[in-house]
């Protein structure tokens with residue numbers, strides 16, 4: 001896929017963080033590099049990057065869609081207190097990768113992240 005300056009900036013923001021940003025986070029960061037970019041352009045580039053397989057959409061209950069530059073199959077943990085989305089180590093979860101008819105899956109665990117747990 002062709003990388004325009006805008007698309008590259010959008011992609012770089014998602015790649016530069018492990019926080020699984022939503023579109024408005026990406027927008028705020030990209031604006032530091034391209035001040036006149038619109039939120040609509042950010043959305044469009046995010047979905048084109050997803051369609052091209054460069055990014056993965058992460059749906060989170062009760063929150064805006066998030067984006068992940070780590071495209072290998074993995075599972076997420078969502079903190080119900082602060083909303084943090086983190087990757088869980090696959091070795092802690094047993095998922096069969098050879099179920100017939102499955103080429104894609106999304107698994108999300110909901111709970112409390114380590115830093116929220118430590119505050120109590």
Ligand SMILES: [Zn+2]
Nearest residue numbers: 079082113116
């Ligand atoms: Zn938390």
Ligand SMILES: [Zn+2]
Nearest residue numbers: 068070086087
């Ligand atoms: Zn992830």
